[in-house]
Amino acid sequence: MLASSAPRSSARMTRSLLAADARVGPRDEAEGMSNVILEARGLDKFYGRTAALAAASLAITEGESLAIMGASGSGKTTLLHCLAGIITPDTGQVILRTRGTETDVAALDERERSRLRREAFGFVFQQGLLIPELTALENVAIALMLGGMPRAAAEGHAAGWLAALGLAGFEDRRIGQLSGGQAQRVAIARAQVTGASVVFADEPTGALDSHTSSEVMDALLHSTTGQGRTLVVVTHDADVAARCSRIVHMRDGRIQPSEVAA
Numbered sequence: 324m325l326a327s328s329a330p331r332s333s334a335r336m337t338r339s340l341l342a343a344d345a346r347v348g349p350r351d352e353a354e355g356m357s358n359v360i361l362e363a364r365g366l367d368k369f370y371g372r373t374a375a376l377a378a379a380s381l382a383i384t385e386g387e388s389l390a391i392m393g394a395s396g397s398g399k400t401t402l403l404h405c406l407a408g409i410i411t412p413d414t415g416q417v418i419l420r421t422r423g424t425e426t427d428v429a430a431l432d433e434r435e436r437s438r439l440r441r442e443a444f445g446f447v448f449q450q451g452l453l454i455p456e457l458t459a460l461e462n463v464a465i466a467l468m469l470g471g472m473p474r475a476a477a478e479g480h481a482a483g484w485l486a487a488l489g490l491a492g493f494e495d496r497r498i499g500q501l502s503g504g505q506a507q508r509v510a511i512a513r514a515q516v517t518g519a520s521v522v523f524a525d526e527p528t529g530a531l532d533s534h535t536s537s538e539v540m541d542a543l544l545h546s547t548t549g550q551g552r553t554l555v556v557v558t559h560d561a562d563v564a565a566r567c568s569r570i571v572h573m574r575d576g577r578i579q580p581s582e583v584a585a
């Protein structure tokens with residue numbers, strides 16, 4: 324249900340992203356790593372003299388749910404933002420592998436990264452991505468309308484996603500009229516309605532009590548890895564991390580040695 328309700332435009336998008344400077348190599352370079360969908364290779368990121376990332380490397384397998392944990396300031400959000408093309412590292416590559424092609428996300432210009440974020444990636448944050456003045460249905464549909472889909476079709480897809488996330492009957496509620504858990508399920512629908520291959524979540528349950536947090540993780544996992552998509556979660560919550568198929572720990576801007584990608 325979820326898989327069929329989302330238009331899969333990432334192949335078209337990826338083809339159009341294959342500008343010469345972003346193309347890092349043919350498929351056979353990825354021999355033995357064919358199921359790695361996203362990879363950070365030696366990322367450095369400085370803010371002034373602060374090294375937020377220091378040679379951070381990580382390989383993410385298609386269909387896995389990966390939790391990134393670590394102390395405050397260890398670089399979790401910076402790594403997530405680099406992987407998702409929100410910011411670019413000072414050095415290193417972020418390799419996205421889809422349908423036989425490789426793209427270095429870090430080498431794309433802002434316009435191309437923006438399109439990548441819109442069409443291939445989805446985002447669920449603790450708060451802030453939903454528009455309070457709009458209804459639940461409009462918040463989800465707008466993601467499709469921004470990509471050019473007519474309103475009626477967009478609302479049809481959006482209604483399907485809300486129903487799949489247990490929100491049938493809540494379509495016309497504004498965000499402020501929903502509970503925290505319901506609002507996060509709207510955010511989960513919005514993150515994926517455009518056909519995201521990889522969903523990034525930064526403290527997706529940070530504002531929720533433990534029962535609601537568990538329900539939101541159920542919805543997040545079911546709608547992502549449960550449908551073959553990939554989920555990357557930054558969290559301080561050990562219970563949230565334990566729900567994921569793999570946990571990596573960051574310290575001082577790098578993935579802890581035991582977790583460094585082979």
Ligand SMILES: Nc1ncnc2c1ncn2[C@@H]1O[C@H](COP(=O)(O)OP(=O)(O)OP(=O)(O)O)[C@@H](O)[C@H]1O
Pocket residue numbers: 370373374375393394395396397398399400401402
């Ligand atoms: N935009 C920025 N400007 C300046 N310094 C930044 C910026 N973003 C991050 N930093 C610094 O980079 C380091 C890593 O920050 P980051 O937010 O990635 O850590 P984090 O592990 O996600 O922390 P938290 O768990 O507290 O969210 C910190 O020292 C932080 O202060």
